[in-house]
Amino acid sequence: MSYLETAAEFYGEVAQTPEVGLCCVQSSPLQLPGLKIPPQMQEMNYGCGTTVHPTELANSPSVLYVGVGGGLEALQFAYFSRRVGGVIAVDPVAKMREAAAKNLRMASAQNAWFDLSFVEIREGDAFALPVPDASVDVVAQNCLFNIFEPADLNKALQEAYRVLKPGGRLLMSDPIATRPIPSHLQKDERLRAMCLSGAMTYEQYTQQLIDAGFGQVEIRARRPYRLLDSATYGLPEPLLLESLDSVSFKVQIPEDGACIFTGKTAIYAGSEEFFDDSNGHILHRGIPAAVCDKTAGKLGGLMPNEVLITDSTWHYTGGGCC
Numbered sequence: 001m002s003y004l005e006t007a008a009e010f011y012g013e014v015a016q017t018p019e020v021g022l023c024c025v026q027s028s029p030l031q032l033p034g035l036k037i038p039p040q041m042q043e044m045n046y047g048c049g050t051t052v053h054p055t056e057l058a059n060s061p062s063v064l065y066v067g068v069g070g071g072l073e074a075l076q077f078a079y080f081s082r083r084v085g086g087v088i089a090v091d092p093v094a095k096m097r098e099a100a101a102k103n104l105r106m107a108s109a110q111n112a113w114f115d116l117s118f119v120e121i122r123e124g125d126a127f128a129l130p131v132p133d134a135s136v137d138v139v140a141q142n143c144l145f146n147i148f149e150p151a152d153l154n155k156a157l158q159e160a161y162r163v164l165k166p167g168g169r170l171l172m173s174d175p176i177a178t179r180p181i182p183s184h185l186q187k188d189e190r191l192r193a194m195c196l197s198g199a200m201t202y203e204q205y206t207q208q209l210i211d212a213g214f215g216q217v218e219i220r221a222r223r224p225y226r227l228l229d230s231a232t233y234g235l236p237e238p239l240l241l242e243s244l245d246s247v248s249f250k251v252q253i254p255e256d257g258a259c260i261f262t263g264k265t266a267i268y269a270g271s272e273e274f275f276d277d278s279n280g281h282i283l284h285r286g287i288p289a290a291v292c293d294k295t296a297g298k299l300g301g302l303m304p305n306e307v308l309i310t311d312s313t314w315h316y317t318g319g320g321c322c
């Protein structure tokens with residue numbers, strides 16, 4: 001049995017007997033005006049963060065959701081798309097598809113705005129998404145891709161890239177590890193299925209996104225997720241896992257490398273009105289400008305005494321105040 005089959009078997013079990021708190025962090029789900037989430041659906045929140053970012057969901061986008069779970073995020077995406085087939089949700093586990101369909105039926109009874117036809121549940125998996133090339137605006141997955149071994153993650157990311165329209169977005173939430181997870185834990189298929197031992201480090205995770213071709217990555221949240229303690233997990237010292245919410249754009253990778261926004265800003269502190277790096281960045285004196293980590297490194301190195309680079313906030317939502 002491969003680790004992917006172990007994962008499928010595990011999710012078949014937790015589709016029938018919900019395991020409250022399996023993956024999710026202790027925060028209430030994204031509450032939206034007029035959205036009622038049935039308790040049974042909430043109990044099956046197996047996501048470690050959120051992939052539903054309202055700022056990415058204007059103009060009724062088409063959404064392909066990979067790994068439907070109990071259907072919570074499919075419902076939240078449908079809240080924004082509000083059209084027949086606006087959300088296609090894929091899962092290889094029949095019991096999970098059945099559970100999601102049941103939960104969505106309950107949701108339709110409680111939400112006047114929601115019609116069951118807004119979410120189409122399809123059999124399929126992350127490595128062979130059942131939609132044509134360049135056909136969707138948004139691909140989302142929550143707490144699934146961290147289960148995959150590196151070569152499989154690469155395949156899944158390439159598949160997401162394939163189905164996205166140019167400029168489309170991949171919305172993800174996954175655990176990451178604050179240091180490499182030792183191999184005895186990585187090999188534990190059950191722990192991997194439970195999203196506890198497959199996580200990569202931040203650097204490995206973002207590099208995988210770049211390797212798949214995504215030219216811009218924005219980090220929306222980074223928070224503590226789980227602590228693997230020494231005694232239970234056979235570790236010399238405890239290992240903290242974090243959960244990372246990100247949005248990756250299907251845009252060309254610039255010649256000097258991909259742009260990863262983590263919330264850094266550059267602030268010109270010199271004596272002129274503004275500073276122009278002749279490379280597309282104009283910094284007005286005293287006013288923070290959002291910059292990607294690559295640009296932050298370049299600007300900071302250029303004039304360390306006159307350009308202040310602020311730390312990553314790990315919460316970048318684009319734009320500025322004016």
Ligand SMILES: C[S@@+](CC[C@H](N)C(=O)[O-])C[C@H]1O[C@@H](n2cnc3c(N)ncnc32)[C@H](O)[C@@H]1O
Pocket residue numbers: 004007008011012023044045046047048066067068069070071072073090091092093096124125126127141142143144195
């Ligand atoms: C950790 S759960 C997350 C569920 C959901 N995204 C959520 O946030 O509640 C992982 C989901 O991925 C599904 N899954 C497992 N293997 C998969 C694969 N190869 N491709 C797509 N989905 C898969 C499982 O059946 C399960 O629904």
